Amino acid sequence: MQIQSLSLFGLNLIVPRRLGDERGYFSETFREDRFTNVAGDWTFVQDNESLSVQAGTIRGLHFQSAPHAQGKLVRCTAGALFDVAVDIRFGSSTYGQWVGATLTPANGKQLWVPPGFAHGFCSLEPHTVICYKVTDYYNAGCDKGLAWNDPAIGIEWPDVADPDTLSAKDCAQPRLADLPAYFSWSE
Numbered sequence: 001m002q003i004q005s006l007s008l009f010g011l012n013l014i015v016p017r018r019l020g021d022e023r024g025y026f027s028e029t030f031r032e033d034r035f036t037n038v039a040g041d042w043t044f045v046q047d048n049e050s051l052s053v054q055a056g057t058i059r060g061l062h063f064q065s066a067p068h069a070q071g072k073l074v075r076c077t078a079g080a081l082f083d084v085a086v087d088i089r090f091g092s093s094t095y096g097q098w099v100g101a102t103l104t105p106a107n108g109k110q111l112w113v114p115p116g117f118a119h120g121f122c123s124l125e126p127h128t129v130i131c132y133k134v135t136d137y138y139n140a141g142c143d144k145g146l147a148w149n150d151p152a153i154g155i156e157w158p159d160v161a162d163p164d165t166l167s168a169k170d171c172a173q174p175r176l177a178d179l180p181a182y183f184s185w186s187e
Contacts, residue, residue: 148166
């Protein structure tokens, strides 16, 4: 399993090794010992799955605030998606910056999004399935978001991204400048 640190501290791209032959392959998609060595000691409490029927579906940017902040280990099991994480740790030198990665079943890549980041994605193909482990349960009172298209962040969404696919909730999310300091960071 390769674990690559990304340009925003705390984010990691995980590429599980695949052992294959003419029948297909076998892969360990998660190993606690290797994950903990890089990402820290997290306990996953729930696995989630989401289907986006249409290519260009945008979901996010979402996060949960304390005391139910969530870390997410994200992978794609069908189709393809452009996965995004935005640093919302007030005081971080990379506050408001983003990282994106294309996740597919073929490349097997996973994105670790720790607490302190907003997360979203755009489906690149019809019938895209995203699966992710989370470190805390869903809590409606801590469920927060950030505008997917905030020009201050400047996410370079793929051309297929369709704003008409946004939920009513995602259309009403605040911009970074209006976001309270839910997470603080000192370097």
